Structure formats: C-alpha cells, structure tokens
Amino acid sequence: NAGVTQTPKFRVLKTGQSMTLLCAQDMNHEYMYWYRQDPGMGLRLIHYSVGEGTTAKGEVPDGYNVSRLKKQNFLLGLESAAPSQTSVYFCASSLRGRTDTQYFGPGTRLTVL
Amino acid sequence: SQQGEEDPQALSIQEGENATMNCSYKTSINNLQWYRQNSGRGLVHLILIRSNEREKHSGRLRVTLDTSKKSSSLLITASRAADTASYFCATDAGPNFGNEKLTFGTGTRLTIIP
Numbered sequence: 001n002a003g004v005t006q007t008p009k010f011r012v013l014k015t016g017q018s019m020t021l022l023c024a025q026d027m028n029h030e031y032m033y034w035y036r037q038d039p040g041m042g043l044r045l046i047h048y049s050v051g052e053g054t055t056a057k058g059e060v061p062d063g064y065n066v067s068r069l070k071k072q073n074f075l076l077g078l079e080s081a082a083p084s085q086t087s088v089y090f091c092a093s094s095l096r097g098r099t100d101t102q103y104f105g106p107g108t109r110l111t112v113l
Numbered sequence: 114s115q116q117g118e119e120d121p122q123a124l125s126i127q128e129g130e131n132a133t134m135n136c137s138y139k140t141s142i143n144n145l146q147w148y149r150q151n152s153g154r155g156l157v158h159l160i161l162i163r164s165n166e167r168e169k170h171s172g173r174l175r176v177t178l179d180t181s182k183k184s185s186s187l188l189i190t191a192s193r194a195a196d197t198a199s200y201f202c203a204t205d206a207g208p209n210f211g212n213e214k215l216t217f218g219t220g221t222r223l224t225i226i227p
Contacts, residue, residue: 004155031213042201042217043156050213059214090155098205098215099144104155 002026004105006091012111013081021076021108023091031094032074033058033102034066036087043090049074050097081112119202119221127226132189134221136202137182145178146203147187150220156201159187189223197225 007022023032030051035043045058049068063085065077074093078085088109092102120135136145144163148156162169162178162185169176175188189196199220206216 033213035217040219042219043203044217045214048213056213092156098213101146101158101161102156102215104148104157106155107153 004091004093004103006089006105006108008108009106010109012113013078014113015082017081018077018079019081019110020078021089021091021110023074023076023093023105024072025074025091025093025103026072027093027095027103028071029093029095029103030071031097031100032068033092033094034064034074034076035090035092036060037090037107038087046076046089081110083112086110086112119200119218121221122219123222123224125224125226126192128192128194130192132192132196132223132225134187134200134223136185136187136218138185138202138204138216139183140206141180142204142206144205145176145185146205146215147174147176147185148201148203148217150199150201152198159200192223192225194225194227196223198223 004025033048034046037043044060047066049055052071055066067075088107090107091105094100094102146161147159150156160171160176173190178185199222201220203215203217
C-alpha cells in the first residue's frame, strides 16, 4: 500500500513554462485535494475533487488547472508559471471528505525563476 | 484570513516533559483535526475531534475542544525526540464555508531537546 504518491519531488521552472504535477492514491478514496504550503502560512487549498470526473475551486485556484480522469489520479497543471507559484505542493486524499482524515503525499518542491 | 491560529509559534522542551500547544479559530466548526509534519515531509493525521466532543485521547496525545472559547489544545505527554515536528490544527466549518475547505493554521514548531 503506497498511500499517496506525488511526482516529481522537485522541479525548477522558468517564468512562463508549463508543467503538470501528478498525484496518485491507492486507497480508493473519492476525495482528492491539492494544497500549497508557503513559509509562515498554513496550507491553502488550490483545487479539489469529490470523485472521478469532478473538480472544484478551492481558496487559491488562479493560475492552476486540475483534472481527475481516473479515480486514483489527480493532476495539477501550471500553464504559465510565475515566481509567485514557488511553493511546496501537497496532494491529499480522503474517503469521506472534509469530515474525515486526509492522507497526504510527500510533497513537490517547485521553484519558478 | 486563516481560521485556525496555533500558539505558540515555536516551543522547545526537554525530552520527557509534556508539550502543550493551542489552536484558536473564529467561526463555528463541525470538527477540528490535528496534524503533524516532520521536516520535508507531508502531513500526518493525529486526531479528529467533533464539535460535540470535549476531550479525546490517542496514545500519548490528548486533545481538548472548547467551542465556547473557540479553542483547542493538543497535549503530548512524555515527549520523545521523534516528536520534533510542526503541528497544525485544521478546522472544518461546514458546507456553508467553502464546501470541501479544511482550513489549516500556521503551525507550532516543536523541538524536543534530548
């Protein structure tokens, strides 16, 4: 049981480049989330999904897109990276949503130059 | 604005002592969760307490919730070096406050001195 995995672990982009972060979970969870963590701030929700084929905006969705084509995968895309998107990105999954435990991946450290 | 705010921001204690950290929040909640984050790692769930509960235990952890004061505390007893981590509270304010949004505080950095 791998739990929640994230790919890649580290990435450096130049301003304007695009990339996709992949999150995968093997717990058959319906709910999946993307957060960003910045120094001095708590985790902030970017987008989430309540099931395969669904996505919804979180607290800070601008500049990001997501897709959930398969139940086990949740992709986070940056179409045109900006330095303000330098952050650590965490994916999480949950069986029953916000009233339940969230299981987190190890994170992706992204630097945008 | 952040729903949960932890206090203190940093705490250093000797191994074997008890560590207490607090979380305050602003609006009514359905439940409150505590998570631990070791340096460079993802968050790990510790305990969830619902709004109709006042106290909950899990091993060396004790969580209290005072909804009248909109605050929670996490007590770690008989601390160990492995407890060195950042601790976050997260609140769920229900469907009227952003659907799936779970709001995290800024965390308490706990250091256990061997």
